[in-house]
Amino acid sequence: MSNESHSIFPGIKARKPQxxxxxxxxxxxxxxxxxxKIVDAVSDIEDNVAIYLEKCVPVVLVRxxxxxxxxxxxxxxxxxxxxxxxxxxxxxxxxxxCDMAADIMCNFFRTASLPDMTGWHCQKIYPEQEEPETKLxxxxxxxxxxxxxxxxxxxxxxxxxKSLWMLYDFIKxxxxxVNIRRxxxxxxxxxxxxxxxxxxxKPTPTGFRGVVSDDGLMRSWLWSLIDSERLPDPLDDWExxxxxxxxxxxxxxxxxxxxxxx
Numbered sequence: 444m445s446n447e448s449h450s451i452f453p454g455i456k457a458r459k460p461q462x463x464x465x466x467x468x469x470x471x472x473x474x475x476x477x478x479x480k481i482v483d484a485v486s487d488i489e490d491n492v493a494i495y496l497e498k499c500v501p502v503v504l505v506r507x508x509x510x511x512x513x514x515x516x517x518x519x520x521x522x523x524x525x526x527x528x529x530x531x532x533x534x535x536x537x538x539x540x541c542d543m544a545a546d547i548m549c550n551f552f553r554t555a556s557l558p559d560m561t562g563w564h565c566q567k568i569y570p571e572q573e574e575p576e577t578k579l580x581x582x583x584x585x586x587x588x589x590x591x592x593x594x595x596x597x598x599x600x601x602x603x604x605k606s607l608w609m610l611y612d613f614i615k616x617x618x619x620x621v622n623i624r625r626x627x628x629x630x631x632x633x634x635x636x637x638x639x640x641x642x643x644x645k646p647t648p649t650g651f652r653g654v655v656s657d658d659g660l661m662r663s664w665l666w667s668l669i670d671s672e673r674l675p676d677p678l679d680d681w682e683x684x685x686x687x688x689x690x691x692x693x694x695x696x697x698x699x700x701x702x703x704x705x
Contacts, residue, residue: 461499462552468492474499478549485515485545492517496548501526502555513551515544523557524568530612530620534563534687565687567618567643578612591669598665601625601636602658616674617643621665626654636661640677641686650689653681 462476466484468491473480476496484494493516501509504525512524514533521544522535539547547558579586581597600606601623608624619642627634633656641650655661655678667675677683 463497463499465495465497466491469495476552478552481548481552482545485541485548488515488517488541488544496551498551498555502557510557513548515539515548519544521547523560523563531568533566533568534560535566536560536563563687564646565648567648576612577614578610580610582606582608594669595662595666598623598662602634602661604634611669613668615668617645619643619648619674621668623661623665633658638681640681642674648686650684650686651677651681652684653678 461474463472463474464476464480464484465472466487481496484491488494493514495512495514497512498510501511503509508525508527510523510525514522514524516522518537519539520535520537521539522533524531524533526532550556550558577589579589579594579597581600586593594609594611597606597609597611601609602625604625604627606625608622610620610622612618612620619640621641622639624637625634626637635654635656637652637654638661639650639652641648655664660678664675664678
């Protein structure tokens with residue numbers, strides 16, 4: 444009989460969540476992460492300037508939303524980074540000391556849990572070395588090369604029932620996005636269009652939601668967005684919503700679901 448020991452659960456290590464710790468302003472990376480290394484990296488934030496803890500398999504919050512990283516900076520600000528509907532966003536706050544930052548990052552490492560982000564700020568971010576650019580997505584298909592006519596054609600396809608939704612990411616002004624979704628009404632012969640319009644204004648982003656039933660009005664509004672020098676105002680009956688609060692509620696929904704599973 445062999446004296447060699449064998450693990451009763453040979454796959455247990457493979458199932459453990461994997462993380463990458465970035466230090467020295469993100470230039471040094473390691474997947475050999477421990478809580479002690481996280482604490483050391485946070486304690487040395489003056490030398491590191493910025494550190495991040497990235498989860499290789501992101502935490503799925505709700506459909507189309509996932510958290511993938513927590514970052515801490517020399518100026519004592521901390522951020523939780525997300526991908527939401529194709530956008531990269533972060534919820535951040537300042538005045539976070541090293542002890543609190545270490546607790547937040549270690550909890551993320553230990554249990555994939557996120558901090559309470561009530562009152563945090565929302566900001567759009569861009570991948571390193573990526574310049575802001577216009578983007579177009581129709582029914583989940585991303586278009587890399589397109590012009591204004593293609594954006595307008597995407598709306599025409601929605602009006603004609605060939606497509607269900609479009610997401611147009613623009614860089615005019617401070618940048619933003621518009622999401623247009625077709626909703627067919629069995630009680631009426633015409634479709635309506637649900638619109639979400641967000642502008643990444645500083646320091647606080649602004650968002651509007653509304654329903655449009657007039658095809659011509661929908662066309663003229665979108666054309667003013669893609670063709671005119673300035674961003675169009677929302678239509679009169681659109682309601683303003685708190686963009687920061689919108690993403691906070693995503694977090695609360697995730698945290699509530701997490702509690703229910705325990």
